[in-house]
Amino acid sequence: HSGFVAIIGRPNVGKSTFMNRILGEKIAIMSPKAQTTRNKINGIYTTPDAQIVFVDTPGIHKPKNELDDYMDKAALSTLNQVDAILFMVAADEQKGAGDAYIMRQLAEVKKPVYLILNKIDLVKPDDLLPLIESYQHDYDFAQVFPISATMGNNVDDLLTSLTAAL
Numbered sequence: 001h002s003g004f005v006a007i008i009g010r011p012n013v014g015k016s017t018f019m020n021r022i023l024g025e026k027i028a029i030m031s032p033k034a035q036t037t038r039n040k041i042n043g044i045y046t047t048p049d050a051q052i053v054f055v056d057t058p059g060i061h062k063p064k065n066e067l068d069d070y071m072d073k074a075a076l077s078t079l080n081q082v083d084a085i086l087f088m089v090a091a092d093e094q095k096g097a098g099d100a101y102i103m104r105q106l107a108e109v110k111k112p113v114y115l116i117l118n119k120i121d122l123v124k125p126d127d128l129l130p131l132i133e134s135y136q137h138d139y140d141f142a143q144v145f146p147i148s149a150t151m152g153n154n155v156d157d158l159l160t161s162l163t164a165a166l
């Protein structure tokens, strides 16, 4: 089980915290595929039966500006080259304009997208379902994982499912 996974989401939703939790060590090597996508490699998750390379996707986090066309094309090209995409949002915040922007970009992507609701330690379980439904209203996610990157809740479930899909 191996592949490339892009992790996207607005600033402060917990992408770095999640990466730090799951990655043993930061790496500097580049694979041929990573070089062709011109992405920053955040790290590699390695177990005896899995190797997942996490990549950053420049352009996808940014709201519209005059570089639009170039950035959009580069970001979309990247997202179509990875094997799966993790779209991370914060469970303690409402869906915002930045999330809507990213989901509009994802509409043109043909790869499986997982919705990751991070920071579930900050919300009441009853408040999760309406939030999940509001995201699912905008996009047909392959799977949905409520997690806490700091506490570790469901992170193993997510990695198990992701690994099995690769």
Ligand code: GDP
Pocket (backbone or CB within 6 Å): 009, 010, 011, 012, 013, 014, 015, 016, 017, 018, 118, 119, 120, 121, 122, 147, 148, 149, 150, 151
């Ligand atoms: P990024 O901008 O998406 O990379 O977000 P960071 O990983 O830098 O996290 C932003 C802030 O959210 C930091 O203060 C983290 O400690 C906090 N944070 C991240 N994950 C969680 C979580 O699962 N629960 C809580 N309570 N805070 C979190």
Ligand code: MG
Pocket (backbone or CB within 6 Å): 015, 016, 017
């Ligand atoms: Mg970060």
